[in-house]
Amino acid sequence: xxxxxxxxxxxxxxxxxxxxxxxxxxxxxxxxxxxxxxxxxxxxxxxxxxxxxxxxxxxxxxxxxxxxxxxxxxxxxxxxxxxxxxxxxxxxxxxxxxxxxxxxxxxxxxxxxxxxxxxxxxxxxxxxxxxxxxxxxxxxxxxxxxxxxxxxxxxxxxxxxxxxxxxxxxxxxxxxxxxxxxxxxxxxxxxxxxxxxxxxxxxxxxxxxxxxxxxxxxxxxxxxxxxxxxxxxxxxxxxxxxxxxxxxxxxxxxxxxxxxxxxxxxxxxxxxxxxxxxxxxxxx
Numbered sequence: 001x002x003x004x005x006x007x008x009x010x011x012x013x014x015x016x017x018x019x020x021x022x023x024x025x026x027x028x029x030x031x032x033x034x035x036x037x038x039x040x041x042x043x044x045x046x047x048x049x050x051x052x053x054x055x056x057x058x059x060x061x062x063x064x065x066x067x068x069x070x071x072x073x074x075x076x077x078x079x080x081x082x083x084x085x086x087x088x089x090x091x092x093x094x095x096x097x098x099x100x101x102x103x104x105x106x107x108x109x110x111x112x113x114x115x116x117x118x119x120x121x122x123x124x125x126x127x128x129x130x131x132x133x134x135x136x137x138x139x140x141x142x143x144x145x146x147x148x149x150x151x152x153x154x155x156x157x158x159x160x161x162x163x164x165x166x167x168x169x170x171x172x173x174x175x176x177x178x179x180x181x182x183x184x185x186x187x188x189x190x191x192x193x194x195x196x197x198x199x200x201x202x203x204x205x206x207x208x209x210x211x212x213x214x215x216x217x218x219x220x221x222x223x224x225x226x227x228x229x230x231x232x233x234x235x236x237x238x239x240x241x242x243x244x245x246x247x248x249x250x251x252x253x254x255x256x257x258x259x260x261x262x263x264x265x266x267x268x269x270x271x272x273x274x275x276x277x278x279x280x281x282x283x284x
Contacts, residue, residue, distance in 0.1 A: 002029070003090075003146040006060065008037040008052055009069040009134060010044065017132070021069075021139040024121055028140065029147035037066075040188065044072040046097040047167050051185045053091065054101030055250060062088035067142045068098050069134035080114045080137050082145065082155045083164070090152065092142040094133070100167040108161050114141050115156035170272055172197040179205055183217070183274040184252070191261030192254050193217075193268050195276045199251040202231075202278070209233040213245050214279040215255060217268060225266050228281060229255075245278070253278070 005025060011017040022034055037056060041048050049070035057066060071094045079095040086107035091099060092114075099108060114120070119141040144150045172181035172195070181197035207213060209232055217225035230238065231245040238244045240259040248254040255276075256262055263269060 002032055002148065004033050004035060004061065004064045005067060005142055005146050006035045006037050006064060007039070007067045007069075007139075008041060008049065009039045010041040010049075011039045011069070011134065013039060017134065020132075021135045024135050024139045025143040025146075028143035028149070032143060032146050041070050042188075044070065046070050046072070047100070048185065049093075049098040050100040050102070050167065053098070054105055057085070057089055057091075057102065058087060058106065060089065063090075065090045065092060065142050065146050067091075067134075067138050068093040069138050070094075070098060071096065071133060074133050078165075079159070080116070080133060080141075081111050081159075082114060082141065082152065083111045084109045084152060090145065092138050092145075094138075095165050097165050097167045099164050100169065103161075103164060103166060104169055108164060110158060111161055111164060112152070112155040112158050114138075115154075119144055119150065119155060168272075170196060172201060174201055174205065177279060179278045181253070181276050182272050183268060183270040183276060186263050186268070186270045187254075190256070191263040191265070192248070192256040193263055193270070193274075193276075194248050194250075194252055194254045197253040197276065197278065199247040199253060202247070202253050205278075206280070207231050207278075209237070212281060214281055215245060216277045216279075217255075217266075218275040218277075220273050225268065 018039055025032055049068050073096055081095045083091045083099055085102055086109045121136040121140040170182055179197055181195045183193045184196040185194045211231050212228050213231050214228045229243045232238050235258055238258045243257050246254055
């Protein structure tokens with residue numbers, strides 16, 4: 001049975017890169033099913049590439065192959081690899097931080113460097129292209145793996161999982177009177193701010209749907225958002241254009257402007273420089 005191929009990149013659809021990449025896959029085997037996760041990862045943002053894999057990988061059938069190409073170091077000495085996760089998936093990607101969340105939340109069982117002498121597209125009419133590994137290396141190798149032309153062991157040599165390039169993942173902290181975390185990612189369509197604060201920590205602190213939460217956001221040391229807002233377990237419980245705390249699909253606490261765009265309207269973004277503090281009013 002052929003494996004599914006799920007793609008994410010920062011290519012967008014503004015030119016022909018995605019079509020060329022998909023064309024190579026279909027040229028290897030026209031029966032491979034290609035699914036687009038997104039081609040709108042922020043440019044060069046390997047953190048977002050890693051987070052998005054964490055967001056959706058575990059909902060796919062076991063054995064699915066994910067191709068993630070956000071590759072600011074294309075053509076350099078960074079490794080091109082295929083990682084096998086402990087929960088039964090394969091991720092084809094540059095080893096540049098994009099495996100961070102998969103390793104943390106799913107676990108990487110094994111990782112292999114792609115053997116470019118075998119699993120790279122070579123065409124006499126275009127020579128050796130060093131700037132489009134999404135097409136010539138990752139897409140091509142993934143197609144060969146999905147079709148069964150090669151086994152996982154034939155991808156290339158194993159290297160130590162400890163050598164995988166990882167971003168630092170910051171943990172939320174619970175103190176007496178407050179919970180501190182960061183904006184870990186934002187929802188680019190609706191403008192919601194997703195924190196790294198787990199729902200269970202939030203509930204253990206005593207918050208329940210309908211409670212007011214004193215919410216402060218700092219960018220570095222500058223206080224840029226400071227309001228008492230409700231926590232709701234459903235957007236439908238809040239008024240349009242109001243601001244609320246909610247738990248997102250990954251059961252992390254998030255902040256939203258209902259039928260609005262919180263990040264755009266309040267100048268918020270994501271990264272460790274954006275610290276979030278939740279308190280009860282009585283704890284101020």
